[in-house]
Amino acid sequence: MSFQHINAIIRMRWQMARNQFFKSGKANQIISAILLVIAVLTSVGSLVFAIGWGNFFLARVKPSYIIYVWDVLVAIFLFGWSITLMIEIQRTEMLSLKNLLHLPISLRGAFFLNYTSSLVNFVLMLFLPVAIGLCIASAACYGTASMVTFALLASFVLMVSAVTYQLRGWLARLMENKRTRGTVISMTVLVFVLLFQIPNIINLSSIGRRGDDTQALREVRNQLRTELSRQLKESEIDVAEYKRRSEKVLSDYEQKRQMLRDAKAASFQRTVSLANACLPIGWLPYGASAAARGSILTPWMCVFGMTSIGMVSLTLAHRSTIRTYTGNDNKEYRPRTKGNSKTSNHSKMLERTLPLLSDQQSAIALATFRCTLRAPEAKMALLTPVIFAGIFGSMMLTGNMSKLPAIARPWLGIGVLGMSVFGMSQLMLNVFGLDRQGFRAYVLMPVARRDILLGKNIATLPIAATLSGLLIGFAAFMLGMNIMHVVASFIQIMIVFFLYFPISNYTSIVAPIGMGIGTMKPVSMNFRIIVTQMLAMLLSPITLLPAVIALACEQIASFLFETSWVPIYLLITLIELPVAIWFYRKMLRIQGTLLQDREQKILDVISKVCD
Structure with missing residues (x-):
């Protein structure tokens, strides 16, 4: 050149x-x-x-x-x-x-x-x-x-x-x-977010140790001053001796505190030097x-x-x-019988019938489930709960959870469940967004429209329940929660999502959003759709009311009647589950009729995608 x-x-x-x-x-x-x-x-x-x-x-x-x-x-x-x-x-x-x-x-x-x-x-x-x-x-x-x-x-x-x-x-x-x-972009974002959380994890883990060392010195100083006050009060020492010893205690405290600071500074400098020597970016x-x-x-x-x-x-x-x-990267074509067998296995999976569901409902649920797992847009949407889990999980790992009162620990499990619902809302509030031109198949299918909604919800439930279950299990392990509270929290996952499905279905019907291929970028949106989606997202805490009521009843009864041995939280949860399922089925019939009335408008919106 x-x-x-x-x-x-x-x-x-x-x-x-x-x-x-x-x-x-x-x-x-x-x-x-x-x-x-x-x-x-x-x-x-x-x-x-x-x-x-x-x-x-x-x-x-x-x-x-x-x-x-x-x-x-x-x-x-x-x-x-x-x-x-x-x-x-x-x-x-x-x-x-x-x-x-x-x-x-x-x-x-x-x-x-x-x-x-x-x-x-x-x-x-x-x-x-x-x-x-x-x-x-x-x-x-x-x-x-x-x-x-x-x-x-x-x-x-x-x-x-x-x-x-x-x-x-x-x-x-x-x-x-x-x-x-889309997968590369989503995974790149996830990796960078988790990498940028490393300093926060290190800082949170060191806060407790710094506070414990200083607190120990302060307690020793207070004990010595209390002992001097007692001796002065009982006339064992006079005022002059009291002042002299108090000044000595204060001087020793400041000296030890300075020594502690110097030791921490030297330790920090050794750690920084070692980290820079080991990592190429620190050379x-x-x-x-x-x-x-x-x-x-x-x-x-x-x-x-x-x-x-x-x-x-x-x-x-x-x-x-x-x-x-x-062209040296191109490999010669080799017939692979394993690939054909995998394709056959995938097709057999789509032909299965799920328990308690009809053939049409099972086909919609399995097809939606596989589409969700394969779509890069769904992976990008699932980043939100994963990021939440990484951030709050690191806080639990580095924080001192043993000081958390026992009465507050089950409430943290409910908070984790609410965080999971909020993180899944981006995917749940637009259940037809990934269909695009494929939504025509639903319009032409000779099935009840409530079966389409049921299949969509059943496909989302395993993903949402798995993420929520992992978060609750992690919180229960870190906090040492009561086994009855853990079981009740797992059952509350079903209740929460069966209550949130009617909200997400209604939002998906009246405010659908078309998404560009390979991204989460909306193609067609207006002010009404934005407001509707935001309100539906803000309604997610309402789904936690059954769990809040059940746990509050248990703690109130334990405080008034000393019935801590009775798993009231679990018993009320078992009563709430069939009520939530009944409510979901009732709303499903109403929303199926609404979907039939608006399916053409939904098709016009979500089929406008960017190439």
């Missing part, structure tokens, strides 16, 4: 960006120009500020403390970089690798240009001036030994960009399939701290490690690109 090729490609990309800018309209042009000027001024100002602030700050702290400055800067950069990655995997590039392959350049040259173009982004433009300014300040404060921070910064950018480029290429190949695209702060302390070998080992990771990632990405575009 010659210089003329590079020049032509740069000019072509500049012309594409220029055309895109002028076609965006006057308002967008003004806003883009203002943002560009702000970005340039911010970058220059960040460089000057980092140099000045770095010289002022680093001159007043120990050299080992520079690791915290770099850790904060790297964490902010990785946060913005990951958000940029999530945005980029959902859109196409302006000058992609496929477009470059039409030009008279080699595949290796096209790969190099595509990689270097990925380095031009807003996050890196904001990060590099601050990082370079901090490198200059480190060299000014700690001498020429800290000049290695420039090499550390360059190798860090190479490592992060190369690994990201390899990951993005792998995700792009997976997302060529529309069905896989930049670790190497910069080692260079500030005068070490020579450690920073260059970090440079070598990050450079090696970056070069290996680029090599693997290049080999994967070569295999993809030369």
Whole structure:
């Protein structure tokens, strides 16, 4: 690839960006120009500020403390970089690798240009001036030994960009399939959400330990002061002796408290250093701290490690690109009898009849269940309860659940159930959203419309009950709940969802939402639909009333008549279950008639999907 090729490609990309800018309209042009000027001024100002602030700050702290400055800067950069990655995997590039392959350049040259173009982004433009300014300040404060921070910064950018480029290429190949695209996006969101919860988990787990150590010192101090007060009151010591001993107790307390702080600071610094030494993303702060302390070998080992990771990632990405575009990834067709047997097993599954259901109801339920499990949109909708479980589960793991009063523990089980219902509402309030053009089959089916609603609800029930059951089981294990309360909470799952199904069915009939293929993006919505969906979502706590009434009756009876040995919560729950089923069946008949009246309008709405 010659210089003329590079020049032509740069000019072509500049012309594409220029055309895109002028076609965006006057308002967008003004806003883009203002943002560009702000970005340039911010970058220059960040460089000057980092140099000045770095010289002022680093001159007043120990050299080992520079690791915290770099850790904060790297964490902010990785946060913005990951958000940029999530945005980029959902859109196409302006000058992609496929477009470059039409030009008279080699595949290796096209790969190099595509990689270097990925380095031009807003996050890196904001990060590099601050990082370079901090490198200059480190060299000014700690001498020429800290000049290695420039090499550390360059190798860090190479490592992060190369690994990201390899990951993005792998995700792009997976997302060529529309069905896989939604799954990749949903799993990427889930992974990033769970990763960002790690600092919260660490912080919650350390709060209890910090509080226990300080509380122990405080209790010892209070006991000594109480003993001195007793001795003064019984005339064992005089006032002067009391003051002297009180001052000594206070002085010892402050001294031990300071020693505790120093020990915690030293322990925290060892933990941070160990974490940075073990994780590649921490080698930049670790190497910069080692260079500030005068070490020579450690920073260059970090440079070598990050450079090696970056070069290996680029090599693997290049080999994967070569295999993809030369056709070496395509495997020869081999007839597989196992695949045919699996297909046969899947078809047999759809032909089964569920207990207590007719053939039509079973067919609708099984087809909807399999469609829900396979649809990427459903997986994205199910992320909400999973994320809730991860966040609140981490709080239970790290919190001190033993201090929770016994009377409050069963209420936490009801709260977990309510959280599960709220998380499932996005999927339940639009039961026809995944059908799209397939809803015509329901319109043409010679079955009662209440059977369609029943089949849809039965298909959703196993997923909702499984998620709720796992959450309740986890809460019961962590809290040590009474076995009778646990059994009653599991039965309340059925009651809650049988009460929420009429709400979700009515909302799905009167306010249906068409969803784009592969995403949860609504295609056709108006103000009335938004209000109806929001009200239905806010009605989810009403379904918890039977559980609240049953548990409140048990605790009131136990308080007034000392009947703690009687499982009133479980007994009332067993009475409420058939009542909830009767209510659901009554509402199902009414809503079946409503569905028959509005099925054409529903078809018009949900069949308007984006390709």
